[in-house]
Amino acid sequence: MPPLARWLARRLTLTLFVLWGAATLAFAAMRLVPGDPARIIAGGVQANATPEVLEAIRTQYGLAEPVPVQYVIFLGRLVRADLGDSYQLGRAVSGVILEQLGATVALAAGAAVLGFTLALTLALLTAGRPRARALSRALEFCALSTPGFWIGILLLTAFSFRLHWFPVLGNDGVRALVLPWITLALSIAGVLAQVTREGLERALEQPFALTARSRGATENRIRLRHALRHAALPVLTLSGWALGELLAGVVVVETVFARQGLGQVIVSAVNGRDFPVVTGVVVLAALTFSLINTGLDLLYRAVDPRMRQVAL
């Protein structure tokens, strides 16, 4: 389909612009914060590096050049997908990220699946049923107004310290993932459930729902075959938001549960002014965002045939 290919090409070009913008912002931000990168590379402020050592480091990492030249060099490397070496760890940034990516993806993806399932189930069960809806609403408001770290601590207290069902800390196995999943999922499930239910209720009021009823369709069939697709449209729109919420939540959850992962990597990188690592994570996040949003737009067209007519 040529129009679709053209649209995809345009979206991917836009993605490149987004990546460039994100990298540039990261570059600027790390240059604006006070602190001498050479000192950090030398082992932090406490380490007593001699001026000669610092000078040598500056030369080696190209920090002696004027900022615009550094920027050009930085972009040149980025184009070759070379994110450079971590200041703190002394290893390639890509290696650091890849090493931790698995743990974070397992956490975020599991939480996304759990969050969406929870939201859809709640919405399907409570839409158009006033009493159930009121109860579900109260729970959703609790979930979306409680900070993630607090939910995490509460879960830990109840299920790990008291009941000993799940390990308190650690990275081993699925059992250690359950509480982090729940914590992260609750942060998105509240809003998603509300939006889904509203979409369902709006769809159930439409004449086509009455028509489906007049054909003898069961309530479940009307909800699953008719209304759910309509409710999916606003939920798709919100999925981009949910993704951002998940990425931000990962940092908190990994800290609360003392898990390894990109969240931990970025926290220590920002604290230690580890510029290459921060840039690497930022670029990765921007790429993920762009690709997922492109995917969502494609999904939109799949769900709503009316969108396919709209100019690509």
Add this chain to the structure above:
Amino acid sequence: MTAARAEPDTGPGGEPHTGPGGGPGAEPAGHLVTVEGLSVDLPTRQGVVHAVRDVSLSLRAGECLAVVGESGSGKSVTARALLGLAGDGADVRARTLTFAGRDLRRLTPRQWRLLRGRHIGYVLQDALTSLDPLRRVGDEVAEPLEVHGLASRDDLDELVAGLLAEVGVPDPGERLMQYPHELSGGLRQRALIASAIAARPSLLIADEPTTALDVTVQAQVLALLEARREAGTAVLLISHDLAVVARLADHIAILYAGTVVERGPAADLLAAPAHPYTAELLAAVPTVDGPRREVPAPRSAPPAETGCPYAPRCPLADDRCAAQAPPPVAHGPGREVRCWHPGTVRPGPPDPDVPPLPLDRPAAPAGGAHAVRPASPNGRAAAPAAGPAPGRAVVTVRGITKRFRSPGGSWRTAVDDVSFDLVAGEALGIVGESGSGKSTIARIVLTEFDADAGSVLLDGQAWSGLRERDRRARRSRIQLVDQDPLSSFDPRFTVEDVVAEALPRARHGGRDRVVALLGQVGLQPGLLRRRPGQLSGGQRQRVAIARALAPAPDVIVCDEPVSALDVTVQAQILALLTRLRRDAGVSLLFISHDLGVIRQVCDRVAVMKDGAIVEIGDVDTVFRSPRAVYTTALLAAVPRIDAGPHARKPVSATDLKGPP
């Protein structure tokens, strides 16, 4: 779900009625549907609404019963009660409520589901929203078959294609793969009917099945329902328009404020209405034949809570009507009427909207020599006809052409070399089916966008092709009244705000001016603080007209101003427009798909097809002796009351617009 009140008795379990679908009901001689003393209360935020009160109906196999009334009369709720779909929390009570010998009051939710779609088919109005826009047409049509397990997956497509072919959808194999928005309004309505008859139900309920359709498509949809009736299906037809049901109905029940005010055989009831409301409904239908008469605008008043609900509107009402609700009394064979003065209908007193004039039409624009028409058949003096429109042209349209890009990327000519003059003080009608380009002309005259070729002059001066800045000073000279006034009002504005905004910037006396304008359109000053959402359809349209009048314009463009209104409200608005034109001397460019409406308001008419004017001339000439074939076909498709039931229509099955 609906709470059908019944004694906790063991209902007849299992299938509601056995035997192959499609055939007449279980009782060959008896009624398929019997409703006696049906009342439905609906809970709303404003308290309980008695939507249906003590309604009795009956329907045999192969018969058509039409339930007619204005919006809010309870006709849809009555129909839905037969499906157990009267609404959430609805309280449905009846002395008798049977379908094919089964007591509907005792059905469990599961039994209701087995009945719906299988034995009773339901066609809602507006197929665009009644078909799920996100599902393929084929899936929608197949749903009753799937739900009731009447077809296997393998032969489903074939069955659906057969159904679509049966209701006259061309290329059914391709259409079933399409989505509702890819079909024209007529095809969508056919697909909806195909879905309703898929399981061969013995009762088909059609709720306003032709509203919002062009006359030719309307005639085809009615023919389709007629074919179902001929095939032995009972048809319950719901409409606000007596002319629509006249052709199909064997029996008619007239509903007012939830009560059947009159019922009986269609021919008798239409020929000699016994209830004044029936007479009012009949009079409100604009006609395309016979002498042109100025319709006395019906009064508008909410139904009375005590006594006869129609009394506040009734020309015959007396003290007894206000105090005591009339019981149903027999009135001739098979007829029943709820009125203290049955059969004594006479013309109502003159309405304030229509001063009694010795003319049967508004005076033609002054100035210039007019051809004098012969006296009309009613013997009264006829006004001179506005012939080839002499006099000063307010709007001059010359050779305008407009093309639009369709989603596929090809170009479609919406308006093709159209020229006409709108003379000061005249009403020029533009009639045509949807897609004929009539609304595009309105937009171009309002210079919402410019034409690709040609020009529009206002008062002989350039109007199109200018910069908006150069037009602004003259903007107020030309105003618009839209089909859907609600969406053209800011919902946060009050009525006063809406009208005052359109007033020329006055230093003082704003409110007095608004009150005067509201009075001019027949609205009380009490409405000043209301918001558009709190108004009825007719009141909204009156406010829209008041707003259009506010800057004292020369021209008002009316784009389908009455097509969303009940016939009685429509008659009021048309009478109002006619009077305003006479009093305010404003010219009307009146766009409508309804020939009867055009005939009632306009002096001249332009008939449009595929973007071009096929015929233009004096309304009476064009309607009496049309020269274009297309005009003849359009006129033939208009539903007529005097044709009565079973009268064959001259309109052929040929799709005048062709398959889209």
